Amino acid sequence: MSKDSFVDGNAAAGALLSVFSIDITDADAQCAACGNVAPVARSRVYAFEPGIVLRCAVCEHPLLRIARGTGRTWIDARGLTYLELRTP
Amino acid sequence: MAGTTVLGRLAWYVATVVEGRQETRTARTLVLNVPSWPGHDAGQHVDVRLRAADGYTAVRSYSIANAAQNERVELTVEELADGEVSLYLVRTIAPGDPLEIRGPVGGWFVWRPAFIEPVQLVAGGSGIVPLMAMIRTRAAAGLQTPFRLLYSVRTPENIIYAAELQRRESEGQGLTIAYAFTRATPAGWPRPPARIDAAFLSEAALPAGEDPACYICGPTGFVESAAALLEQAGYDPKRIKTERFGPTGGIS
Ligand SMILES: Cc1cc2nc3c(=O)[nH]c(=O)nc-3n(C[C@H](O)[C@H](O)[C@H](O)COP(=O)(O)OP(=O)(O)OC[C@H]3O[C@@H](n4cnc5c(N)ncnc54)[C@H](O)[C@@H]3O)c2cc1C
Ligand SMILES: [Zn+2]
Numbered sequence: 001m002s003k004d005s006f007v008d009g010n011a012a013a014g015a016l017l018s019v020f021s022i023d024i025t026d027a028d029a030q031c032a033a034c035g036n037v038a039p040v041a042r043s044r045v046y047a048f049e050p051g052i053v054l055r056c057a058v059c060e061h062p063l064l065r066i067a068r069g070t071g072r073t074w075i076d077a078r079g080l081t082y083l084e085l086r087t088p
Numbered sequence: 089m090a091g092t093t094v095l096g097r098l099a100w101y102v103a104t105v106v107e108g109r110q111e112t113r114t115a116r117t118l119v120l121n122v123p124s125w126p127g128h129d130a131g132q133h134v135d136v137r138l139r140a141a142d143g144y145t146a147v148r149s150y151s152i153a154n155a156a157q158n159e160r161v162e163l164t165v166e167e168l169a170d171g172e173v174s175l176y177l178v179r180t181i182a183p184g185d186p187l188e189i190r191g192p193v194g195g196w197f198v199w200r201p202a203f204i205e206p207v208q209l210v211a212g213g214s215g216i217v218p219l220m221a222m223i224r225t226r227a228a229a230g231l232q233t234p235f236r237l238l239y240s241v242r243t244p245e246n247i248i249y250a251a252e253l254q255r256r257e258s259e260g261q262g263l264t265i266a267y268a269f270t271r272a273t274p275a276g277w278p279r280p281p282a283r284i285d286a287a288f289l290s291e292a293a294l295p296a297g298e299d300p301a302c303y304i305c306g307p308t309g310f311v312e313s314a315a316a317l318l319e320q321a322g323y324d325p326k327r328i329k330t331e332r333f334g335p336t337g338g339i340s
Contacts, residue, residue, distance in 0.1 A: 013193035041196035
């Protein structure tokens with residue numbers, strides 16, 4: 001996919017919900033590279049295959065990578081300092 | 089050691105196509121019946137999964153077009169040249185056929201009747217779909233929250249929901265609409281074919297001073313330029329929400 005064909009983190013809501021069981025697109029995430037804090041929905045998704053990579057909308061650093069194999073899911077979250085979820 | 093956490097999978101529903109409605113030459117609305125559908129917020133989407141007998145699957149996201157109403161879900165799909173999933177949904181699938189969907193998903197690009205601030209909607213092409221769900225949800229709730237829609241389309245024939253938009257605007261309930269035609273205009277139209285630009289925005293959009301909540305949806309390039317124009321015109325970036333209809337796919 002070319003650089004200009006990204007979609008919003010919001011577009012990955014279905015895949016993220018199937019992994020985390022709660023909607024994290026509305027959660028605030030801090031980028032470990034530049035410190036920007038923004039909802040996960042505002043991050044950028046450049047590819048869905050073979051795995052999903054969410055990138056910081058400010059500096060493009062990868063925030064979260066998810067890959068799925070048969071019976072296994074890998075989550076690489078080293079690009080995130082924190083995730084702040086809205087809990088009732 | 090490999091982890092053994094079992095993930096709670098988001099369920100796939102088997103919906104049934106109840107009706108197909110041609111909206112334009114290239115866009116079609118599918119009315120689905122989804123048993124035990126939990127309802128949805130305006131702006132949310134579903135993931136659609138097509139599966140071939142050999143195990144090949146394709147997953148794409150589609151916005152929900154209708155206001156929540158029992159087990160009914162409407163999707164409006166614009167066909168793309170060589171589009172694997174969109175061509176099937178626009179040309180092939182028929183009433184009575186099953187369709188696998190997952191959702192509703194996305195809790196961020198949503199509008200709820202409890203939101204009282206004025207709303208600026210900006211649609212490019214099929215990007216009208218989730219914004220139409222907002223317009224319909226507002227109408228179903230009997231509200232008059234100021235809604236302004238800027239809708240960019242190639243030609244008048246490409247306007248999706250044209251008759252309904254005209255009817256809802258003429259009802260005088262606080263919804264107003266401005267079209268930007270990019271290829272061909274109706275006869276006598278004052279503005280020559282052009283994309284949304286700063287001049288059009290300052291003429292047609294709710295003033296930045298009213299601090300509207302802005303929802304922009306359409307192809308990636310359209311959303312990029314519309315969001316930049318709004319920011320340059322002084323709209324609060326924190327109140328601008330975007331939904332890019334780019335290529336999707338995904339982990340199922
Ligand atoms: C959150 C979200 C909501 C969406 N809602 C809708 C909706 O309500 N209605 C709707 O019609 N579409 C919607 N889309 C787009 C939809 O998910 C598919 O991308 C689109 O239908 C194309 O799928 P396809 O299988 O037909 O095309 P593919 O077979 O995947 O692609 C065919 C060709 O078109 C290109 N392409 C793929 N997708 C796009 C695109 N979106 N724009 C331009 N070129 C593309 C590909 O690169 C390829 O060259 C939405 C996307 C997102 C992320
Ligand atoms: Zn960053």
